Amino acid sequence: MDNSTTERSRSLSWQDPMIGAELSKTMSGLEYMQAMIDGKIPPPPITGLMNMTAVSAETGKVTFSCLPDESQYNPIGTVHGGVVCTLLDSVCGCAVQTTLPQGQGYTSLEIKISYLRPVLASTGELTAVGLVTKPGSRAAFAEGQVFDAAGKLIATASSTLLVFPY
Secondary structure (H helix, E strand, C coil): CCHHHCCCCCCCCCCCHHHHHHHHHHCCHHHHHHHHHCCCCCCCHHHHHCCEEEEEEECCEEEEEECCCHHHECCCCCECHHHHHHHHHHHHHHHHHCCCCCCEEEEEEEEEEEECCCCCHHHCCEEEEEEEEECCCCEEEEEEEEECCCCCEEEEEEEEEEEEEC
C-alpha cells in the first residue's frame, strides 16, 4: 500500500513543564488552576498532546474542552478510549486540586470509566466536567462526565485520589 497520498502529520510544542510544577507549590490549587486558565502559567504538555484545554475552575469543579481528531484513532477507526480516559482523569484530578491549600498535591489512585458512545473526529468538541464528591486531607473522591458537541453524554468516571503534602 502506498501511504504517500494519505500521510498526515501533527506538530507539537510546549513550555518547560517544571515551570508550572514548581509554581503549583506556591499557591492554592484553585489559584493555580485559574492562573493556568488565564495563561499566566504554561499548561502541562499533555494538554497539547491530547488537544484539551482547561476552560473554567471553581472550588470543587473544573471544565475542560477537547477537540478529537484522527491522530487519536485506534485500529478500528474511532478515537482511542485512552484519550477520553485521560480527559476524565484530568478533570477529576484538577477538580480535587481546586479544593487543596498551598503545599498540597494529589495523584490518581483509581479511576473507573464507563464509555457510552464512540468518539470520532467528526464528533466535534468534547466538554468534560469534573466534580469533587468528597474532598479530603488524605483521600478525595471525584466524578467526571464527557459530553459531545450536541450535549450527549459520551463517558463517565469515578475517581479516588491520594492527597499529600509537597
